Amino acid sequence: MKHHTKSKLSRRNFLIAAGVGGTATAAAIAAQVVAPDKPQAAASKDKRGGKGYQESAHVRSYYNTAKV
Amino acid sequence: MSASVTPLEFQPPEIPEDKAREGYYALLARLFYAGPDAALLAAIGGADEIGDEGEQSALAGAWNRLARAARAMEPEAAQSEYDELFVGTGKAEITPYATHYLAETGREKILVRLKDELAALGLSRAEKAHEPEDHMAALLEAMRHLISMGSTHAALQKQQGFFDRYLARSVVAFCGAISASESANFYRHVARFAEVFFAVESEALKVF
Numbered sequence: 001m002k003h004h005t006k007s008k009l010s011r012r013n014f015l016i017a018a019g020v021g022g023t024a025t026a027a028a029i030a031a032q033v034v035a036p037d038k039p040q041a042a043a044s045k046d047k048r049g050g051k052g053y054q055e056s057a058h059v060r061s062y063y064n065t066a067k068v
Numbered sequence: 069m070s071a072s073v074t075p076l077e078f079q080p081p082e083i084p085e086d087k088a089r090e091g092y093y094a095l096l097a098r099l100f101y102a103g104p105d106a107a108l109l110a111a112i113g114g115a116d117e118i119g120d121e122g123e124q125s126a127l128a129g130a131w132n133r134l135a136r137a138a139r140a141m142e143p144e145a146a147q148s149e150y151d152e153l154f155v156g157t158g159k160a161e162i163t164p165y166a167t168h169y170l171a172e173t174g175r176e177k178i179l180v181r182l183k184d185e186l187a188a189l190g191l192s193r194a195e196k197a198h199e200p201e202d203h204m205a206a207l208l209e210a211m212r213h214l215i216s217m218g219s220t221h222a223a224l225q226k227q228q229g230f231f232d233r234y235l236a237r238s239v240v241a242f243c244g245a246i247s248a249s250e251s252a253n254f255y256r257h258v259a260r261f262a263e264v265f266f267a268v269e270s271e272a273l274k275v276f
Contacts, residue, residue, distance in 0.1 A: 011224075011276040012085050018268040019118055019125035020092070021085035029111045030094035 075194070078216045086219050092265055093212040099258050100164055101205035103150030106143040113139035127268060130261040137257040146254050153251055162245045166202040166238035178202070182234060186210060189226075204242060207234050221276065228273040239266050 015021055078094070080087045098108065113135055118128035154164050167175035167182075182201050186192070191210060193201060201207075214227045239262065246252050246259035 007276050011272055012083065014275055015085040015089070015268070015272050017125070018272070019127035019131075020265075020268060020272075021088035028091070029108075029115055030091040 076191070076213060078212060081216060081219055083219045086215055089269070090212050090215045093208045093215065096258070096262055096265070097205040097208035097212065099255075100154075100208065101203070103147030104138070104141075104143065104254075105147070109138045109141055109143055109146060126264045127261075130257075130264045134257040134261045137254050141254045149251065149254055153246065153249060153255055161249060161251060162242070164204045164242065165200065166204060166207055166234055166242070169238035169241035170234070185230070185233075189213070202234070204239065207238075211235065224273070224276045228276075231269065231273055235266070236270055 078090065080090060095112075098104075104112070115135055117135065118124075118131045124132075153162050154160050167178045170178055179200060179202055186201060189210070191213065193206075197206070199206060211227065211230060214223070214230060217223050217226070243259040243263045243266075246255050247263075249256075252259065
């Protein structure tokens with residue numbers, strides 16, 4: 001356990017030193033623009049042909065959780 | 069299996085660095101799924117610069133350049149750039165599907181294994197999503213989900229395993245392809261930031 005706590009700190013220190021999480025920049029953008037509960041503008045039109053590509057709204061939830 | 073599926077909700081983790089990681093995964097998933105619209109460009113361009121005091125990390129430098137590029141970019145241009153790079157008519161210049169970078173042959177097998185793994189995590193493709201599960205955006209969303217599950221040793225182990233199996237090699241090759249493309253402009257900055265971010269990720273996932 002102690003070992004885990006120690007390595008958890010070194011992981012965090014590493015991330016902080018690398019510049020991750022110094023500010024909440026990306027998290028803020030994610031909350032603002034790619035949050036699960038906000039609608040998004042449609043992406044540009046499909047150029048692949050067919051009916052494939054849809055709007056980008058579902059990027060925010062590519063997955064559903066399967067209830068098991 | 070029960071047919072009852074519900075849209076995935078992402079709970080931000082408690083540790084601030086993991087919250088930031090989750091945010092970067094969300095953002096990159098979005099950018100690799102479709103070209104940015106005006107709101108997204110404005111959000112990236114208007115975000116705080118990272119670490120402007122003293123020396124800058126590689127991540128900060130790449131982020132700040134991406135933010136600058138976002139401010140200079142028109143949404144229409146960014147979206148057609150995305151389409152030209154990743155969609156195209158006929159064959160896309162750069163494929164956003166990870167198995168392409170993971171193996172010359174046997175890609176189907178990797179995809180099957182990936183689907184099994186996602187199912188074991190309780191994840192299934194949203195009805196509206198048509199892309200196979202090895203789309204970069206889908207893999208990044210899966211990582212985002214794993215990060216949102218918390219920061220315990222077991223949770224980090226799951227993240228590390230998934231990252232190593234599907235992302236570590238493929239994302240580097242994918243970003244390399246973007247950087248090498250003459251059609252890339254805004255996405256060159258996205259790729260550069262992604263490269264630096266995932267280099268940090270590979271290291272960080274080794275030291276827990």
